[in-house]
Amino acid sequence: MPAGLDWARHGFQPRWLGMETSDCAVAIEPGHFSGRGDDERDRFLAASARRGELALVISVIGDVDDDGPRRVLSRFDASVQVGDIFTSVAGRRLPAGSRPTIAPDLGAADRDLAIRLLTRPPDAPWWTLDLHGATLSGSNGQIHHPPEGQLEPILVDALGDPVVAAWVPPAGDQRWYVIPDATPWDNLLGWLIHSALPAYAPAVLRRARSPHFIDPDLQTGDELAARLALTELKARYAEEKTLLEQQLRAAEQRAEPVRYGLLYGSGDDLVAAVAAVCTAAGLHTVALDQDLGGTKSADLLVSAGDAPPRQLVEIKAVGGAAQESLVGHLQRHLDTWPQLRPDLPVTGGVLVVNHQHKLPPAERPAQVYTRPEFVASLPVTVLSSMELFGWWRAGDWPAIRSAILGAEPTAAPVPPQSPTASHPGQAPPDPSRSWWRRRRSGTATA
Incomplete structure (x- = not known):
């Protein structure tokens, strides 16, 4: 996380290692090693499950500063653990100049995330994502643990592979977003407070009495209609912008x-x-x-x-x-x-x-x-x-x-x-x- 991030401006109060996390709204970059965030993550997930709330988690994949040679024995050069210890999302850095597109049939919140991530700098790298299990070797031979859950694509590359996705476990009680390094955190926090939490965990905002939360159950019909029209306008703009960018790239490739x-x-x-x-x-x-x-x-x-x-x-x-x-x-x-x-x-x-x-x-x-x-x-x-x-x-x-x-x-x-x-x-x-x-x-x- 970058230093000096203005959490209060977005309506958040961060909790760090060693602090209580059971009442948190979202887990950002949770640890999975003992003493490095695993206890705080587990308390957050357990408390969300007990309250019947969907747990939102954000994990970053890749390292924008790592331009060294890729691994010889693996197609992937980055990974993040999701869910249990046997499930992970592996990433392979795409060539420079790759430009993803919005996956079809997204809900309003995930589409908003896709639109925001498309505003990353043109030279910011992307990693194609793949869900992996784990194979353990022991005295009785190898035991393979298949991955749990599924990846729901949000942005995809030219081959249709996800570069931003949400991992959802079989129980459906978590939504674990995997986003690329070099994503502006101010943009992401704005998405969390204005789109993700209202869509997936509105009870969290009601419980915290967040001033940033607009409860649709308390809005008039005119307010709901105007908000829906604005959301649809943003979606159309994103689609048209993506189409025009594709046309521009194709024209440049023909002309150059x-x-x-x-x-x-x-x-x-x-x-x-x-x-x-x-x-x-x-x-x-x-x-x-x-x-x-x-x-x-x-x-x-x-x-x-x-x-x-x-x-x-x-x-x-x-x-x-x-x-x-x-x-x-x-x-x-x-x-x-x-x-x-x-x-x-x-x-x-x-x-x-x-x-x-x-x-x-x-x-x-x-x-x-x-x-x-x-x-x-x-x-x-x-x-x-x-x-x-x-x-x-x-x-x-x-x-x-x-x-x-x-x-x-x-x-x-x-x-x-x-x-x-x-x-x-x-x-x-x-x-x-x-x-x-x-x-x-x-x-x-x-």
Whole structure:
């Protein structure tokens, strides 16, 4: 427990080792070793059973600071004992970035706990939970004690395994919550006083005359209806928030390889990103290294379908300024293409260059080549991967198709602070005046 926790603000008065616990409302992190909390825990459980009250217990699993190697002979790296000495909940730390979801068919109190725990920091770890018994070895061999009770999931991971759960014994007289380390205790105490105790042990609050307890038996119909509506609103918000977070993660997973490839990639990463952009724009792409069996030609063959126009696309990455000799690589591929695939004539070629990729995107020049004489003599289209990125990010598929296949392009919408600008504050190039469009209106083809 963290030092300096304001128990009184939440309506609690803590009892520690050596103090009377029979009249307590909840047990938090009870001990199970002699002299370290087992007597206090047993008195609390026995008194709750005698009064016919459901005993609420909170146990924390895992250690957020333990980043050492995992046990070789076990799938689990943490455990907490629940119930009798033969039943425990074992935990296995999940990979970084795991994000659980709310289990179905929860009551209002457990759903509130799930919502609160989903507000933990994004990098806070989670442990998947599993119920275990115990196997004891003696002179008569091994004796296996199966686990008692069951785990009721509250939050589950992507595979449906619980990461937060309540253990309930066969008698149903306890509700033992197992939560992950790094859970804010203020948030948990608020849940206990406002949700868990009113739902599962209201007699405890009535007996203590807690000012935080709102007795539903003493409320009007309007109060009950408003409280129910508020609870349902919180539940809908949690579900919608979880859904939107899942959609965001899925969108980020789809976008990141393309973004990284176009802005920072080289080799296969860059080729895959350019191919993904062409495919997203509705173009058909063929990876020529796979199709021809080796580096015999350009990287991609791109078309609008089975019919012309078809373009050979050569893709390069350079950390500094692009060498003018890169154009010659594409030109040689155009010259040898008729011998490789005479059945698929091409209209021309496109050179895509991720240039100056060691610089931040906003500091890179917009155009691959700037020497006017060289630009005017180009026999092929030259595009920067930054241009493709700007169109792809904005979803301007006509501009991508026009740039690759050579049709008359439409002006691409430029989002605010577009990374295609040469320098911060400089206006991006006007597509209607770009040199590749002027080249398309000229005569140079291969």
